[in-house]
Amino acid sequence: MGNNSCLRNQRSPVRIRPGACNLETSLLTVGPTVGPSAPAGRPSTSPHRQYHRDYQRQWIADRRQEWIDAHGPCACGSTDGLEVDHIDPEQKAMEVSAIWSRRAEVRAVELDKCQVLCRPCHEKKTFKDRHVPRQHGTVRMYKRGKCRCAECRQANTDYRRQLKINSGVLVGPRRKHV
Ligand SMILES: [Zn+2]
Numbered sequence: 001m002g003n004n005s006c007l008r009n010q011r012s013p014v015r016i017r018p019g020a021c022n023l024e025t026s027l028l029t030v031g032p033t034v035g036p037s038a039p040a041g042r043p044s045t046s047p048h049r050q051y052h053r054d055y056q057r058q059w060i061a062d063r064r065q066e067w068i069d070a071h072g073p074c075a076c077g078s079t080d081g082l083e084v085d086h087i088d089p090e091q092k093a094m095e096v097s098a099i100w101s102r103r104a105e106v107r108a109v110e111l112d113k114c115q116v117l118c119r120p121c122h123e124k125k126t127f128k129d130r131h132v133p134r135q136h137g138t139v140r141m142y143k144r145g146k147c148r149c150a151e152c153r154q155a156n157t158d159y160r161r162q163l164k165i166n167s168g169v170l171v172g173p174r175r176k177h178v
């Protein structure tokens with residue numbers, strides 16, 4: 001349960017959850033070459049693998065579109081070619097393209113820092129982001145400015161910590177030992 005991978009031995013073709021693999025059912029019509037008796041180690045071009053690649057791609061595209069539909073249009077009013085932008089690039093824990101395949105909690109945290117922009121507005125904003133004057137106490141100053149003042153080191157520590165929380169290594173804010 002709660003697993004999107006296709007288990008060939010799991011025989012419950014009738015119950016299809018949204019987001020679950022329905023390969024079992026879709027291949028029942030293909031014939032006996034695919035099924036429990038199929039030989040192991042099929043080539044990467046097998047319909048099975050191809051199915052999963054397409055399925056995954058579609059699933060990710062749908063999730064992205066769903067979020068964009070719910071958070072658009074662009075502030076300028078455009079509904080054309082909308083894209084996802086990190087409002088404050090300093091807070092970015094992962095690229096937008098990496099968000100969609102992550103688990104719901106991680107997606108929610110990261111998408112909370114994002115907005116929908118049309119391509120021209122996104123390009124303008126990216127240009128501006130790159131030309132923000134450098135400030136102490138920011139990850140940008142630590143990484144690109146190579147500053148190691150106390151504020152910049154703290155910013156980098158906080159950032160790395162957030163990355164760990166997002167990836168599930170840590171579960172919450174550090175508790176002070178009394
Ligand atoms: Zn726009």
Ligand SMILES: [Zn+2]
Nearest residue numbers: 136147149152
């Ligand atoms: Zn500094």
